[in-house]
Amino acid sequence: MGKFAQLIQDIEKLWDKFGDVYLRGIRSTLILALVATAIGCLIGFACGVLNTIPYTKKDPLPKRFVLKLIRVVIRIYVEVFRGTPMMLQAVFIFYGLPYVTNLQHRFDSIWVASILVVSINTGAYMAESVRGGIISIDPGQTEGAKAIGMNHFQTMTSVILPQALRNIMPQIGNNFIINVKDTSVMFVIGFPDFFAAHRSASGANYLFFPSATIEMIGYLTVTLVSSFILRRIEKKLEGDASYELAAADQLVMVAGTYRHPGKGEHLAERSKELERDGK
Amino acid sequence: MANNNNEHNSRSQPILQIDHLSKAFGNNKVLNDIHFDVYQGDVISVIGASGSGKSTLLRCINLLETPTGGEIIYKGVNVLAPGVNATKYRSHVGMVFQSFNLFKNLTVLENCVVGQVRVLKRSRDQAKQYALELLDKVGMAPYIDAKPRQISGGQQQRVAIARALAMDPDLLLFDEPTSALDPETVGEVLAVMKNLANEGMTMLVVSHEMAFARDVSNQVFFMNEGVIHESGTPEEIFGNPKRQETIDFLARFRNT
Numbered sequence: 213m214g215k216f217a218q219l220i221q222d223i224e225k226l227w228d229k230f231g232d233v234y235l236r237g238i239r240s241t242l243i244l245a246l247v248a249t250a251i252g253c254l255i256g257f258a259c260g261v262l263n264t265i266p267y268t269k270k271d272p273l274p275k276r277f278v279l280k281l282i283r284v285v286i287r288i289y290v291e292v293f294r295g296t297p298m299m300l301q302a303v304f305i306f307y308g309l310p311y312v313t314n315l316q317h318r319f320d321s322i323w324v325a326s327i328l329v330v331s332i333n334t335g336a337y338m339a340e341s342v343r344g345g346i347i348s349i350d351p352g353q354t355e356g357a358k359a360i361g362m363n364h365f366q367t368m369t370s371v372i373l374p375q376a377l378r379n380i381m382p383q384i385g386n387n388f389i390i391n392v393k394d395t396s397v398m399f400v401i402g403f404p405d406f407f408a409a410h411r412s413a414s415g416a417n418y419l420f421f422p423s424a425t426i427e428m429i430g431y432l433t434v435t436l437v438s439s440f441i442l443r444r445i446e447k448k449l450e451g452d453a454s455y456e457l458a459a460a461d462q463l464v465m466v467a468g469t470y471r472h473p474g475k476g477e478h479l480a481e482r483s484k485e486l487e488r489d490g491k
Numbered sequence: 492m493a494n495n496n497n498e499h500n501s502r503s504q505p506i507l508q509i510d511h512l513s514k515a516f517g518n519n520k521v522l523n524d525i526h527f528d529v530y531q532g533d534v535i536s537v538i539g540a541s542g543s544g545k546s547t548l549l550r551c552i553n554l555l556e557t558p559t560g561g562e563i564i565y566k567g568v569n570v571l572a573p574g575v576n577a578t579k580y581r582s583h584v585g586m587v588f589q590s591f592n593l594f595k596n597l598t599v600l601e602n603c604v605v606g607q608v609r610v611l612k613r614s615r616d617q618a619k620q621y622a623l624e625l626l627d628k629v630g631m632a633p634y635i636d637a638k639p640r641q642i643s644g645g646q647q648q649r650v651a652i653a654r655a656l657a658m659d660p661d662l663l664l665f666d667e668p669t670s671a672l673d674p675e676t677v678g679e680v681l682a683v684m685k686n687l688a689n690e691g692m693t694m695l696v697v698s699h700e701m702a703f704a705r706d707v708s709n710q711v712f713f714m715n716e717g718v719i720h721e722s723g724t725p726e727e728i729f730g731n732p733k734r735q736e737t738i739d740f741l742a743r744f745r746n747t
């Protein structure tokens with residue numbers, strides 16, 4: 213019990229001195245994880261769409277070549293960034309830019325460098341998830357869209373991606389939580405995240421264990437709260453299984469008495485009425 | 492209502508001419524040298540055994556499958572020629588599927604709005620008004636905010652018809668629109684289709700509903716092994732079929 217009291221005491225000591233360092237660290241970690249997950253998703257969706265542009269043997273050769281090339285490039289991107297540690301990717305990109313440009317360019321902001329690395333890494337994982345999400349959508353959805361004259365881009369944005377997004381919500385959440393934890397490796401290029409706070413706080417007074425305890429509690433709180441929120445969002449996206457007619461009862465009555473007017477005359481009033489009364 | 496082709500020929504150009512159309516999947520020749528014309532207001536029923544190529548014919552007509560031979564001439568233009576915009580052509584030819592294929596992420600109303608806005612570039616208000624009008628016509632106005640999985644198969648199919656109508660198609664293709672439905676909801680869909688036919692919509696209907704083929708259409712095609720084996724008016728096909736396969740098919744149908 214004495215040890216526990218000691219731990220509490222040490223934590224208090226640390227918090228008094230470094231509380232704002234920890235808090236700023238958590239804030240940076242959260243912002244980095246959020247921004248990078250969002251950008252990573254965009255990259256993943258872009259790759260998923262480009263990767264699934266259909267082509268047939270009948271298409272002209274240049275089109276087939278370009279589409280094939282796009283698929284190969286995305287494949288390489290995915291393999292490289294999933295097959296190497298993010299910590300190494302950070303070092304590789306951070307020091308690589310000045311090296312290959314003969315010091316013409318370098319990362320002035322550690323934020324830009326970190327967001328870039330984590331986004332690209334997340335994008336590689338999301339590209340596969342999105343591709344899987346797109347492929348798993350019933351082909352009838354695509355045919356329904358094609359049959360009313362939608363092109364690939366319209367089909368994707370109006371029909372397929374919203375459904376794929378719903379299906380891969382759990383993976384997006386998962387990626388976010390992984391990013392909250394794994395952005396800790398960005399300390400190698402000097403990013404001031406939550407784990408970096410531990411290094412500066414404990415380095416000053418050798419209270420490694422108490423500081424690590426703060427970190428454990430901090431990370432766990434963030435990930436638990438995130439999973440809770442994500443599950444709520446998933447539930448909400450699922451929606452109800454049945455449809456209540458209650459709000460539309462008045463419509464049923466209108467439907468019977470209403471004589472087909474020309475397009476856009478009485479209907480205009482009626483739809484305005486609906487907007488006011490309905491929903 | 493029953494027009495025949497001779498009457499048409501002197502009057503107008505066909506909307507659609509199917510000329511020597513063939514389709515093979517690998518070595519499997521599914522359609523062989525199909526040819527027929529579709530005129531404004533035609534209601535053509537396509538009957539035939541499962542596997543005879545009926546679905547493939549419809550899917551070739553709106554280019555969901557690429558034919559391996561022949562021509563599809565829409566208002567005088569061969570849509571299989573290189574450089575023809577297949578997407579644009581498809582927006583003029585509606586398709587109603589056996590499995591409805593309503594967009595699962597959109598409400599009933601949005602299903603009928605999205606194509607108008609994105610493909611035809613109508614304003615959202617205009618599209619909504621028209622969608623409401625059409626949904627009312629198919630009896631689905633009370634369900635505008637429902638998602639497809641919240642309504643029955645028959646209701647989904649009626650929405651699918653409204654969705655196709657919203658594009659103001661010149662021709663509507665139906666691929667066994669009632670085959671996936673519970674028996675009690677078949678009638679409501681057939682009633683909607685019958686209404687459309689009476690209003691003069693040009694329709695090509697693959698169906699096992701023989702009563703519909705007999706009472707509503709002006710032409711019936713009997714398909715067998717990838718060819719139109721016999722065609723004629725409903726009276727000819729149902730009353731006095733000439734070919735043995737047609738007779739056998741219809742007899743089998745009466746027995747089941």
Ligand SMILES: Nc1ncnc2c1ncn2[C@@H]1O[C@H](COP(=O)(O)OP(=O)(O)O)[C@@H](O)[C@H]1O
Pocket residue numbers: 516519521539540541542543544545546547548
């Ligand atoms: N995508 C496809 N790939 C290969 N074979 C197909 C494909 N679609 C249909 N077929 C074949 O074409 C033939 C005709 O099918 P279909 O047009 O669906 O007939 P129906 O609609 O009259 O039942 C069948 O033998 C079927 O196996």
Ligand SMILES: [Mg+2]
Pocket residue numbers: 545546547667
């Ligand atoms: Mg079929």
